[in-house]
Amino acid sequence: MKYKIIADSCCDLTTELREEMKITTIPLNMTLGEKCFIDDETLDLPQFMEEMKACTTKIGSASPSPMLYKEAFQGEHTSFAITISSNLSSSYSSALVGKDMAEEEGADVHVFDSKSASAGQILLALKLRKLIDEGYHKGEIISSLESFITKMKTYFVLENLDNLVKNGRMNKITGKILSFLHIRPILGSDGDGNIALFTQARGQNQIIEKLADTIEKSGRATEGESIVITHCNNPGLAEKLMNALKNRYQFKDILIVSTRGISSMYANDKGIIMAF
Incomplete structure (x- = not known):
């Protein structure tokens, strides 16, 4: 067929x-x-x-x-x-x-x-x-x-929260507080396709560590599996995340891809998304 x-x-x-x-x-x-x-x-x-x-x-x-x-x-x-x-x-x-x-x-x-x-x-x-x-x-x-x-698990971190606020997906005051404090929320799918807040991080090292931690916390086996990382104008962070995952897990393939139009609009500049 x-x-x-x-x-x-x-x-x-x-x-x-x-x-x-x-x-x-x-x-x-x-x-x-x-x-x-x-x-x-x-x-x-x-x-x-x-x-x-x-x-x-x-x-x-x-x-x-x-x-x-x-x-x-x-x-x-x-x-x-x-x-x-x-x-x-x-x-x-x-x-x-x-x-x-x-x-x-x-x-x-x-x-x-x-x-x-x-x-x-x-x-x-x-x-x-x-x-x-x-x-x-x-x-x-x-x-x-x-x-x-x-x-499947999907997580993402946004450098800029403006579009989530403009689209009503994040409270305006919450968005301003997080941006002012330089806190990066680690968001993801709640399992039914809705956006949920899981934790937060400050700085690239903490973002990488906490994204990597989500895999261990999920209980999912990684050997022989694939993981995809997409990013909006942030290849450096995507590659650092890939290297961290290689050191901790046994994924068969790690694919890094730049976001296109619609994903770039919502991820905004420097946003990064991970699915496994």
Whole structure:
């Protein structure tokens, strides 16, 4: 059986990885005040980041249209889609509507709610590609990946909290206090795709130590497993974290990837995300 993989643009794969893994990307939209941007290959990310820093009004995003998903799902292959957490975006709902429309015309589709974003979606895409390449059938693939989603852990640290405050995901006063005290909250998925606060850190060394600690506290085995680190203009911290993880754990692969548009908007400059 032949399969297609579709992911929304919060899945921060590089162009090379997307081509290698044969993944079709469906773009989300971003807004800075009244100005709209499409999160695709035409996006000038450095320019977007500059405009975002200068924006004093609302910053937001919008999911892809169901029609974009429908068009991606059409054809003779079975399609698998991986979306950003349904509790963070309506991309998952749009994909389900697109699935229904495509299946009315004979398509075969399954949509995965990653209950994560960015690094988490990349990790799921890697596992999905591996299951397909190893010859697993549709039911086995769905069961295996849905099970992994329930166990996957996603954590992130933001240097700048402005966009979380602007989008109402963090209390304004709390954000100002944390920024003033130079405290970096270590946030992550609560297991159902919502953002939760786990601990906080000061300085790079403490950020690395506490992110690394989350793996031990999770009780997850690391031998033979993969971990993904995404970052927004922060390769130095990403590499230091990777080296710390190599010293403490037995991950088979550690992949570092730069964030694209939508993830850069929410992670903001210097943000870092980790999923395992």
